[in-house]
Amino acid sequence: MVDNFDEIERLGRLSKNAQDVLIRVTPDVRGETHEKISTGQADSKFGFSMGDAPAAIERIRSIEGLALRGLHAHIGSQLLELEPFRREVAEIATLGDYPVWDLGGGLGVAYTEEQASPPAIEEYVGTLVRAAREHGMGGSGKRLLIEPGRALVANAGVTLYTVESVKRNVSTWVAVDGGMSDNLRPMLYGAAYEAHVADRSSAA
Ligand SMILES: Cc1ncc(COP(=O)(O)O)c(C=O)c1O
Numbered sequence: 001m002v003d004n005f006d007e008i009e010r011l012g013r014l015s016k017n018a019q020d021v022l023i024r025v026t027p028d029v030r031g032e033t034h035e036k037i038s039t040g041q042a043d044s045k046f047g048f049s050m051g052d053a054p055a056a057i058e059r060i061r062s063i064e065g066l067a068l069r070g071l072h073a074h075i076g077s078q079l080l081e082l083e084p085f086r087r088e089v090a091e092i093a094t095l096g097d098y099p100v101w102d103l104g105g106g107l108g109v110a111y112t113e114e115q116a117s118p119p120a121i122e123e124y125v126g127t128l129v130r131a132a133r134e135h136g137m138g139g140s141g142k143r144l145l146i147e148p149g150r151a152l153v154a155n156a157g158v159t160l161y162t163v164e165s166v167k168r169n170v171s172t173w174v175a176v177d178g179g180m181s182d183n184l185r186p187m188l189y190g191a192a193y194e195a196h197v198a199d200r201s202s203a204a
Helices: 005-014 053-062 083-095 121-134 150-156 185-189
Strands: 019-026 066-072 100-102 143-145 163-168 172-176
Touching (some): 005 053, 019 053, 053 066, 053 083, 083 121, 121 143
Parallel strands (some): 066 100, 100 143
Antiparallel strands (some): 163 172
16 A cells, blocks of 8 residues: 555565555545544545546556555544545546555444444445445456444443542542553544443443
8 A cells, every 4th residue: 555656666666576556545535523533635644635646556557566456545534424435436436447446444433322323334335335336446356445443343342440539629530540541532532432330330
């Protein structure tokens, strides 16, 4: 997976036999999520812009040691709507016909009871597959890849803390034996979690 022109040159110097590569493109699609985990908009630090992608594709094709297999995009994380994924597919499809299309991850999960429920996995995959077929990415000999992360694992674990002290002033403060050292996401991404008292989990 190459992300920029320097990587193309570096990989080209290192590769002796046609090395399969994908290039990451930034489709200029902004989904509704925290800005720090949004990666599909034009000024994202990841991937080639839609403007630079044709030159990157041409450069890879001119290097004997590299074999361009397809395109990759990942427009961001914690996306609770499917429309941005449809736009992602429509955009990257304009860059040509390839045997491999990697549409990244991004499907969100509900971390708290107040958060909207995310689309079901079947709905998400169905949307991607339909959009891919509509834009010529389907058919024999083609591979469609996705890279879901949190949608697969976020609900598979909990973090268990021990309450060390409780202080009541204007608010009630509960100090636990953990914090930024084990989970930076609340501070970096404004992420919210649901807390329960583990040995009183059935209590309100
Ligand atoms: C390139 C790429 N693919 C997939 C993922 C997984 O994302 P998510 O957990 O939102 O599905 C990430 C997350 O940062 C990523 O950067």
